[in-house]
Amino acid sequence: MSETGERKRETLFDLEEMELNFGPQHPSTHGVLRLKLKVDGERIVDCYPIIGYLHRGTEKLFELHPFFQNVPHTDRMDYVAAATNNLAYVGAVEKLVGIVVPPRARYIRTILAELQRISSHLLWLATHAIDIGAMTPFFYTFREREIVLDLFEEYCGARLTLNCMRPGGQPYDLTVGWVERCLAFVDDFPSKIDDYEGLLTENRIWKKRTVGVGVLPPDVALDYGVTGPMLRGSGIEWDVRKAMPYEAYDEVEFDVPVFQNCDTYDRYLVRMEEMRQSVRILRQCLERLPDGPIMAKRPRVLKGPKEGDAYHSIEGPKGEIGFYIVSDGTPNPHRCRVRPPSFMNLQVLPPMVQGQLVSDLVAVIGTTDIVLGEVDR
Amino acid sequence: MSDRDRDEPGAPPPSDADEEARKAAEARAKAEAAARAKAEAEAAEAAKPAWEKMPVEPEIEDAASDPLVRALGRSCGEGAVRGASRRAGDLAIEVAAGSLREVASSLKLDHGFTLLVDLCGVHYPQREEAPYEVVLHLYDMQKNRRVRLKTALAEGESPPSVTPVWAGANWLEREAYDMYGIRFEDHPDMTRILMWEGFNGHPLRKDFPVEGIDTGSAIYPEYYAEEMGPVTGTGTGWRPAPPPEPEPEPAAESDEEGA
Numbered sequence: 001m002s003e004t005g006e007r008k009r010e011t012l013f014d015l016e017e018m019e020l021n022f023g024p025q026h027p028s029t030h031g032v033l034r035l036k037l038k039v040d041g042e043r044i045v046d047c048y049p050i051i052g053y054l055h056r057g058t059e060k061l062f063e064l065h066p067f068f069q070n071v072p073h074t075d076r077m078d079y080v081a082a083a084t085n086n087l088a089y090v091g092a093v094e095k096l097v098g099i100v101v102p103p104r105a106r107y108i109r110t111i112l113a114e115l116q117r118i119s120s121h122l123l124w125l126a127t128h129a130i131d132i133g134a135m136t137p138f139f140y141t142f143r144e145r146e147i148v149l150d151l152f153e154e155y156c157g158a159r160l161t162l163n164c165m166r167p168g169g170q171p172y173d174l175t176v177g178w179v180e181r182c183l184a185f186v187d188d189f190p191s192k193i194d195d196y197e198g199l200l201t202e203n204r205i206w207k208k209r210t211v212g213v214g215v216l217p218p219d220v221a222l223d224y225g226v227t228g229p230m231l232r233g234s235g236i237e238w239d240v241r242k243a244m245p246y247e248a249y250d251e252v253e254f255d256v257p258v259f260q261n262c263d264t265y266d267r268y269l270v271r272m273e274e275m276r277q278s279v280r281i282l283r284q285c286l287e288r289l290p291d292g293p294i295m296a297k298r299p300r301v302l303k304g305p306k307e308g309d310a311y312h313s314i315e316g317p318k319g320e321i322g323f324y325i326v327s328d329g330t331p332n333p334h335r336c337r338v339r340p341p342s343f344m345n346l347q348v349l350p351p352m353v354q355g356q357l358v359s360d361l362v363a364v365i366g367t368t369d370i371v372l373g374e375v376d377r
Numbered sequence: 378m379s380d381r382d383r384d385e386p387g388a389p390p391p392s393d394a395d396e397e398a399r400k401a402a403e404a405r406a407k408a409e410a411a412a413r414a415k416a417e418a419e420a421a422e423a424a425k426p427a428w429e430k431m432p433v434e435p436e437i438e439d440a441a442s443d444p445l446v447r448a449l450g451r452s453c454g455e456g457a458v459r460g461a462s463r464r465a466g467d468l469a470i471e472v473a474a475g476s477l478r479e480v481a482s483s484l485k486l487d488h489g490f491t492l493l494v495d496l497c498g499v500h501y502p503q504r505e506e507a508p509y510e511v512v513l514h515l516y517d518m519q520k521n522r523r524v525r526l527k528t529a530l531a532e533g534e535s536p537p538s539v540t541p542v543w544a545g546a547n548w549l550e551r552e553a554y555d556m557y558g559i560r561f562e563d564h565p566d567m568t569r570i571l572m573w574e575g576f577n578g579h580p581l582r583k584d585f586p587v588e589g590i591d592t593g594s595a596i597y598p599e600y601y602a603e604e605m606g607p608v609t610g611t612g613t614g615w616r617p618a619p620p621p622e623p624e625p626e627p628a629a630e631s632d633e634e635g636a
Binding site: 051052055057059060064095096097098099100101102169220222223224225226227236238243244293296297298299305307308309310311313320322324326334335337339343344347348376377 | 426427428429430431432433434435437464465467469491492493494495497499500501512514518521523525543544545547548556569570571572573580581585587
């Protein structure tokens with residue numbers, strides 16, 4: 001081959017780095033995430049996430065409203081896991097002013113939070129699988145998610161933006177027959193998880209697309225402040241529910257699944273096992289649900305202390321979600337900071353995708369399980 | 378009633394001393410009864426579960442004698458640790474701005490606080506000397522404890538970045554810069570993260586208006602008149618883009634070519 005032909009082949013197939021914009025309107029970005037990619041052929045050399053397209057100034061809004069009226073704002077951060085957002089916020093307010101919640105309310109909150117974890121994981125599984133190319137799990141998981149959303153709707157009238165908790169307790173008691181309907185779902189659901197696993201766990205295509213993809217070593221995960229299933233898929237056993245139990249988690253038995261291979265497949269296994277553990281927690285809570293009041297005694301207008309702050313965090317479906325509230329003696333918080341798990345988990349994306357194929361980027365975004373409403377707030 | 382019946386008719390009038398003694402005894406009995414009732418009420422109140430009582434705000438205690446605070450004071454030198462307090466079980470350590478990174482890295486390497494949970498800014502406009510604060514939340518997985526670091530900052534003061542200690546501080550510090558204008562020294566990429574580049578202002582500062590500021594004319598002068606952007610509330614201020622200017626010269630050339 002001639003010299004010019006050699007040079008032409010080099011420029012065509014080697015040494016050519018190209019910049020590529022991924023998003024913000026790409027269906028696999030789960031919202032409006034923009035990634036600037038530097039690619040060498042099909043390999044990703046570097047990745048720079050650009051966020052903020054969904055920024056609504058939630059933390060500024062918190063400062064404008066009294067403590068009670070801020071609960072709906074928390075719904076709209078991680079809009080597929082409103083109950084856990086509510087729980088983290090009301091827990092922080094209760095810690096700030098020293099409210100003790102009655103046991104029945106604590107159990108109801110635990111039940112709602114675990115249902116929310118199941119529904120959030122089902123949505124994750126559906127979209128993650130559809131991104132990789134498996135269509136069927138989407139229909140299966142949305143069938144079960146519908147039942148969970150119906151339970152939410154019966155309890156508080158809403159399906160996504162639940163607004164289902166108040167500082168001091170629960171706004172409503174469970175409706176007649178709710179416990180039985182929830183128990184029926186709990187009895188039925190493990191067989192459904194078996195169905196999903198039958199479709200995916202030993203599926204050769206699924207394994208080809210996930211095993212060894214998006215490896216996140218434990219030291220990198222800790223360095224970047226990654227929490228939740230992402231951290232437990234990297235072999236570090238840490239769960240706020242076990243480490244610092246809140247609500248009724250110290251009274252129920254459950255295991256924290258940990259897998260060691262740090263890849264997309266292991267994070268998938270962690271979340272599948274977490275759903276089974278949620279079912280365990282739900283069954284224990286529903287069977288032991290105590291009677292009694294659902295709201296603690298508290299002032300009608302809640303004023304924070306003149307000086308003082310509190311940080312309270314819980315284990316959300318995505319990781320540790322916490323609220324840091326600073327009070328100045330008025331009915332509004334002086335500062336209400338959200339510790340967003342998706343924001344921290346998204347930050348670790350560049351080290352996870354460097355050297356991977358562009359098509360695997362979609363799998364890695366899926367496995368981080370981000371919700372841009374929470375990343376941008 | 379019966380007492381008065383017995384006292385008034387016939388019986389010798391009671392002396393002043395007797396009267397006083399009787400009154401004193403009555404008062405004592407009344408006080409005792411009141412005290413008993415109060416004690417009973419208190420006991421009943423104490424026996425009530427915590428959720429049936431009005432909430433009691435947690436007190437702020439001094440924690441300067443905490444072993445962790447003392448160890449930090451020894452290892453990080455004079456003036457690095459300015460004070461410590463504990464509220465509702467949360468330990469908060471106040472750190473001088475200049476030694477933030479030193480204290481953070483000592484906490485990570487010597488005391489096992491491996492996880493940076495959160496980093497955020499707070500604005501206290503009433504504090505004239507140092508109106509800003511950077512707050513870090515750290516977590517120690519081995520001993521299962523949390524600590525909060527607080528650094529007070531004057532207007533325009535730059536704390537050292539903790540990105541060399543935790544890579545995850547990168548975005549958190551960018552957010553603190555975006556929202557409060559706190560610039561971190563030696564940060565690898567000190568740019569806005571949630572607001573767009575070119576945005577003028579720091580939205581979470583207390584003096585930033587809630588309704589927003591007009592950025593329309595600053596970014597799209599051809600579309601928005603001065604002070605008439607989309608958020609000022611004085612109308613949309615939008616005007617259509619000017620029509621594209623006709624280009625006569627190429628047309629003339631083509632005419633010539635045609636001729």
